[in-house]
């Protein structure tokens with residue numbers, strides 16, 4: 063859970079005499095004009111989840127400073143949230159030439175220890191929020207680099223297409239958060255990992271994957287009893303059509319997650335074979351689709367069309383034939399049954 067020590071600056075607030083962490087994080091840009099993005103991490107201890115979320119949504123409250131008593135460095139959740147936000151910011155800077163979540167260098171703000179044993183994390187429109195987990199289902203969610211990537215991608219989405227967080231557009235929102243959470247983690251760690259939250263899921267059971275799997279969504283059984291097939295869907299025909307989870311945004315996201323996995327790593331799915339094109343091409347296609355072609359109400363079919371168009375822009379058809387990259391996008395969406 064500890065992040066490696068970086069160039070932190072402990073800032074003492076003269077009035078409250080409390081210390082909190084700010085990091086003038088230089089990432090990307092040129093040496094003469096580095097994109098300095100501020101990073102701040104706060105501690106919400108002593109405040110329940112609901113009052114905190116209310117306060118932060120209403121008044122932009124970000125939480126209490128990291129008390130001088132339990133200093134920043136002694137708080138693994140604070141260190142992880144802080145360093146993970148810097149790593150994900152590096153990913154968006156270097157790979158997508160995006161200067162923080164709003165592309166205007168906005169400060170990256172995290173608050174840890176939200177609620178008591180809160181088994182979740184969130185983006186509240188302004189910042190990342192992390193619960194400590196109950197220690198059984200989940201450990202401290204700040205420990206998940208892919209979780210930080212997921213929440214920060216909600217920030218990117220809100221500052222770009224702002225996909226409506228409900229039903230199909232909500233599932234695409236969720237899926238892109240999982241996809242860039244995975245891509246950002248793979249970029250930062252240099253290892254291939256298609257699970258979401260594997261570092262924090264069931265801390266007492268090693269090797270049982272994460273909250274969701276992008277490579278095989280049906281392999282994760284967490285809270286799937288109410289789903290039609292009893293597991294997360296990997297085909298459009300198995301999508302959840304109920305009203306729970308805002309119309310299944312964390313459920314149907316798995317259909318598009320599977321498509322992204324197939325485009326990246328390839329595979330044969332329901333008899334359709336996809337030749338993978340690798341993360342460095344797939345991530346450009348999804349980023350271009352998100353920022354240029356999707357609209358707030360975009361659903362699965364629009365996602366397919368946006369990805370095909372983005373691929374055609376980047377990897378031109380040759381004598382009327384789709385490039386291998388575009389062929390992979392078409393085949394992947396065929397494989398998951400998105401027409």
Ligand SMILES: O=C(O)[C@H](CCc1ccccc1)CC1(C(=O)N[C@@H](Cc2c[nH]c3ccccc23)C(=O)O)CCCC1
Pocket residue numbers: 181182183184185199200209212213216236259273284285312
């Ligand atoms: O960002 C999100 O989409 C999720 C935010 C959930 C939320 C929404 C509104 C108010 C507060 C919290 C948080 C994450 C999420 O996917 N939560 C799912 C899965 C989940 C988290 N904790 C759980 C415990 C049990 C079962 C399922 C879950 C959910 O809330 O459904 C994203 C990455 C990991 C946590």
Ligand SMILES: [Ca+2]
Pocket residue numbers: 208244247255256257258259260272
């Ligand atoms: Ca992961």
Ligand SMILES: [Zn+2]
Pocket residue numbers: 212216236239
């Ligand atoms: Zn999400």
